[in-house]
Amino acid sequence: MQINLKIFRYLPDSGNKPHYDKYVMEVNPTDRVLDVLEQVRADNDPSLAYRRSCAHGVCGSDAMQINGHNALACKVLVKDLDSTDITIEPLRGLNVLRDLIVDMEPFFDHFRSVQPYFINDSELPADGKERLQSPTERERFDDTTKCILCAACTSSCPSFWADGKYVGPAAIVNAHRFIYDSRDTAATERLEIMNEATGVWRCRTIFNCTEACPRDIKITKAIAEVKKAIITGKLEN
């Protein structure tokens, strides 16, 4: 099938303004958007820059805005876009370093700010081995363990566009993952971080994040659970 492709191009300090390159291309309906980008780079313009690594929806490198919606280029088939006009742009709300590559550092800073690691300084169990957890306790935070830090959610959030100081959905998802882990002991500390002006209260329950997540994490639900835990001071809900 024939597609009309439009790709955002920008090389800071080159003197050129941000613009779109247009291509009319022959592709297979079952090609992924990532394949289309590879084809452009092979056949038309080797200078086109984007991130990719696994090409199978695991590493989270190739999140971008495809026809106005955030997704992983390696998980979207051309035929599923329901249009032969395809526009590819970098993630919104993060500075463009080059073409489709954005500066992920602010995003990772927010991730780090929620202490996304296991905290428990108490004595190990008597046998000196692992701290046990029941399947139900594990199930409680299963959904939020799936995050691959692609930033599709955070950069789809109008609250994040308006103020980059908001920690954003991805950081909250990762806070949730540890807040609800029965083996972790720093929930109170993390809830305090979440309760700050840059925390969960910036969320307007818009659901753009949940709609964008390539791992189908119920992000708005996780955020709402954290909000509720802050209000009630209790973790079970």
Added chain:
Amino acid sequence: MSSFKTTMIGYVGYRGREGQISFLLHRITGLGTALFLTIHILDTSLVYFFPQLYSHAIDVYRTTAFGIGEIALVFSVLFHGVNGLRVAYVDLIAPKLWTIPKSRSSVRWTLAVTLILWLPAAGIMLYNILRHNYGLFGG
């Protein structure tokens, strides 16, 4: 790009679903309501400071353009109120609505309830404009 520009382009260009549409409508209707309140406080204060100007202000309110603006204003107040209740209810009371399908349908319900409340009011207001400003319906 400034965050203002990023946000504005995102509002228009990002293809969010019902949630984004209701968020945008909430902002617009909120601004509309705030603007009305400001004007209303100012014009009411005219009664005290400049009584002649006050009656002039009331005449301006009776014009068709203002009448249509007021019909839009009623929509703004109703949508902003109903949607505000929806968001508070979803956020604080109803965990079962924390899913995409439920959120989408809650937005559609909000719009339906707003229209049901608004249409009769809009009808009456339109009737009054036509009657008083255009002499229809024996006015």
